[in-house]
Amino acid sequence: MxxxxxxxxxxxxxxxxxxxxxxxxxxxxxxxxxxxxxxxxxxxxxxxxxxxxxxxxxxxxxxxxxxxxxxxxxxxxxxxxxxxxxxxxxxxxxxxxxxxxxxxxxxxxxxxxxxxxxxxxxxxxxxxxxxxxxxxxxxxxxxxxxxxxxxxxxxxxxxxxxxxxxxxxxxxxxxxxxxxxxxxxxxxxxxxxxxxxxxxxxxxxxxxxxxxxxDLLAPRHPDKGLQGLPVNRTAVAAGVGTVATDGYRLTVDGPHPFVLTLSDLRGLPQYEAELPIACVEGWSKSAHWGGVRIADLLERAGAPARGRVRVISLQTRGGYRVSELDVAHARDPLTLLALRLHGEELAPDHGFPARLIAPNRPGVLQTKWVGRLEVLGA
Structure with a gap:
């Protein structure tokens, strides 16, 4: 044997x-x-x-x-x-x-x-x-x-x-x-x-x-990407493609709902913020953003003080098409519906025409290609 x-x-x-x-x-x-x-x-x-x-x-x-x-x-x-x-x-x-x-x-x-x-x-x-x-x-x-x-x-x-x-x-x-x-x-x-x-x-x-x-072994370099910022999901991969400037509409649904064109958004008071994109895969980088305060949009929509916000993307494929802003993030003056990155109009892969950027928030929840904001109950 x-x-x-x-x-x-x-x-x-x-x-x-x-x-x-x-x-x-x-x-x-x-x-x-x-x-x-x-x-x-x-x-x-x-x-x-x-x-x-x-x-x-x-x-x-x-x-x-x-x-x-x-x-x-x-x-x-x-x-x-x-x-x-x-x-x-x-x-x-x-x-x-x-x-x-x-x-x-x-x-x-x-x-x-x-x-x-x-x-x-x-x-x-x-x-x-x-x-x-x-x-x-x-x-x-x-x-x-x-x-x-x-x-x-x-x-x-x-x-x-x-x-x-x-x-x-x-x-x-x-x-x-x-x-x-x-x-x-x-x-x-x-x-x-x-x-x-x-x-x-x-x-x-x-x-x-x-x-x-x-970072010789890192899969991402924080400086490599469009407008000096890496991209995880492109507009093509998300099924968005190129959004026509004239055809874009942002719907804000609340007690006093309204719809804004991109020109309307650009005409509202603009604010700047230095905030990081921090992705779950481990890369992160701070960037300079410009746009409209989410809190201002909520106030115009008559949102309750303790109300949350559902953010819905135009994307048709992939996860995290919808995210929610809790009270602290929704009312934080640094939380923006961003229209610009480093002083330039957002590139399509960075969420043109408008994307969410908020402090202390995972990158997957910084929703790109925002098409709708829904005010939720307190």
Missing amino acids: RPRSLPPRFDGRLHDPRTATVIGRWLGAAFVLCFLTGLISHFMQHPPSWPSGFPSRPVRGYRVTQGLHVASGIAAVPLLLAKLWTVYPKLFAWPPVRSPRHALERLSVGLLVGAAVLEVATGLLNTAQWYPWPFSFVPVHYALAWVVTGSLVLHIAVKAPQIRDHWSRRSTGTQALPPEDAWDRRSLLTAVGVAAGAVTVTTVGQSFTPLKSL
Whole structure:
């Protein structure tokens, strides 16, 4: 009888609890930051039903939190690979289950490894807007975040004694490790830290513009695009095409409804605002916008003071055709129906003839090609 085939064996001295614990600390910190900022992003894109909604200030709040979310997720890639390398032999230990406690440990490891790899991989591909899977990214990514977090908590609870024994150089378990391994371990940990730092520095410039000259691995450069701003969805892709200036009408539906042409909009009081576009894929950049205050349009329509606004696009294809402005955003003086970008008329791909721009708001909700505003009840 042929012997049972075994996976490759890694007998190196650095496949040990101390190394795994150190890298696990770094990976855990990245996961926690990514999870918390991811929750902010999810609930800002899919607001709960509470009346007040999210605040409109700080102006760059979403830009910061989403930038941290993507940066921590990218940093987690080399950390996760290194963590899996350190524990690889134990993933294929035989027999697979030795006791009820060991079975619980194996369950936590299986859930954590599977969910973490899928979560990080799909998140990374999302930054490049590549979706080679049949499911919807957003709900699956959100659900996996909870699976990763729950299995991580379970794993830490099960492995707490071992983590405690190898948490620091002075821990009891660590003192028993061969002293000749110290140099090799420091070299490995330094290499892992440098790798995590390198992938972060060479991608974070897509949102942290002082480092934009170093964004060698980022899928987007914040300066590349029409009118100095990247474009995620073009007018053609959205089914809008070219909107005729003379044929455009903005309908504002409220207690006192009215319709405005583009000439009418240009004739209203104009305001300027420096606001960022912050996209869920991780890139962001501030831009100079000009247009009409949404609050002025609402006042003319007789909207109640606590009323929300539904913003409807002319686009015929793709998601986020409709978005809602909560009370804080609708009444914020910086929230504009923008007609200009950097002093120029909006390009079609940036939402000509009119688009929404508001502070502290995800880019997917900064609706382009606005054709209708509907005042909702308080």
